[in-house]
Amino acid sequence: MRPVRLRDRCSFRPAKFLPELVYGSDSVRAFLLCLEPGQALPARADSEEMVCYCVEGEATLTLGAETVRLSAGEIAGAEAGMVRGVQAQERSVLLWVHVSKGQHGERA
Numbered sequence: 001m002r003p004v005r006l007r008d009r010c011s012f013r014p015a016k017f018l019p020e021l022v023y024g025s026d027s028v029r030a031f032l033l034c035l036e037p038g039q040a041l042p043a044r045a046d047s048e049e050m051v052c053y054c055v056e057g058e059a060t061l062t063l064g065a066e067t068v069r070l071s072a073g074e075i076a077g078a079e080a081g082m083v084r085g086v087q088a089q090e091r092s093v094l095l096w097v098h099v100s101k102g103q104h105g106e107r108a
Contacts, residue, residue, distance in 0.1 A: 004022050004023070006022070006032055006093065006095065009022060009032055010032070010034045010093055011034055012034045012035075012091065013036075014036055016039075017034060017035050017036070017039045019031040019032070019096065020032045022095075026100075027099060028097065028098070029097070029098045030096070030098075031095070031097070031098075032094075032096075033086070033092075033094040033096050034092075034093055035059065035087075035091070035092045035093075036088060036091055037088055037089065037090050038088065039087070040087035041085050041087075041096070043062040043083050043084060043085030044085065045082065045083045045084075046078075046080070046081075046082075046084065046098070047080055047081065047100070048099060049079055049098070049099040049100075050077060050078045050084050050098055050099070051075060051076075051077040051096075051097045051099065052070065052075065052077070052084075052094055052096050053074075053075045053095040054070045054074050054075070054092065054093075054094055056091075057071075057072060057088060057089070057090050057091050057092025057093060058071045058072070058088075058089045058090050058092060059086050059087060059089055059092045059094060060086065060087045060089060061084070061085075062083060062084055062086070063076065063078050063082065063084055064078070064082050064083055064084075065083075070086070070094075
């Protein structure tokens, strides 16, 4: 994969945000989330592990029964099966990565 400059891929949509796939393979998918204040990825359980890196802005991250603030430069994650979601407190750019187990039960 060639390098991707995330700032060049940012696209904010005030009506409804759309996650943009910036990398995908059999075991890893990375999405760029460009969120306006109040926009959210609703909390739900997922069968994959997740890592969220806040590129810029500030968001509230749901991890299981807990909610935490995530600011620019911070990273957090959730294990497979854990409820996770995010809501922007201000204009935010997040890298949201899903990691599934490989064919032999190994992590990518």
